[in-house]
Amino acid sequence: MWIVFDLCVEGADGCEGLAIDSTLDHPDAMWVYSQGNWTHSTFATGDPFVYVQLQEYGNVVEEIDSDSLVVRFGFVKNMPTVINSDLEISFGLPENDVVSLKIYDIQGRVIRQILKNKTLNAGYHSFSWSLFDASGEHVPSGIYFIELKALRSGQREVKKLLVVR
Incomplete structure (x- = not known):
């Protein structure tokens, strides 16, 4: 299951992005979302992680009433x-x-x-x-x-x- 975040930040300098790492069993499963594009990459080492970096607030996809x-x-x-x-x-x-x-x-x-x-x-x-x-x-x-x-x-x-x- 993939969860996609809308991370488009108008005027940002390219620092916004979402990286989803792989496991050692599936080194070819890494997908990176950066500057409006998904890219596929491979590597041989590393622990699983999810990393989000934003310089500015992203767009609100859905607002949930806290009540x-x-x-x-x-x-x-x-x-x-x-x-x-x-x-x-x-x-x-x-x-x-x-x-x-x-x-x-x-x-x-x-x-x-x-x-x-x-x-x-x-x-x-x-x-x-x-x-x-x-x-x-x-x-x-x-x-x-x-x-x-x-x-x-x-x-x-x-x-x-x-x-x-």
Whole structure:
């Protein structure tokens, strides 16, 4: 499947373009779009990449009303269930809300509060937990729970994790 971007920028100096790399198994599959033309090229080495460079804004192909995008409450990434280093905690809020994000140990004690009644706008948010408790100590190996609460809407989600040292 190809996705074509309209990258024509009137008056640009030729810096606009889209390059789609190949894999080592298919070195002849590289296509480059530059200065209004697709060109086919081959090469023997390299990792796959997609690279877009624009000097100016391109033409709007389709405008999407941001109000029509659906943001659901809860964790949005498949977070690992077994961790031994920093954890990125990402979640969505369908509307502005007051949020609490806490880490609990297996006995139900709050060991870290990442967000405490923080007002956040609707959309996606991401926070990091570096596996330290509230006193700055590394948490030991064990089972932990991440609780996400939206206080105005009353929504709540809990995710279980295993910390392995």
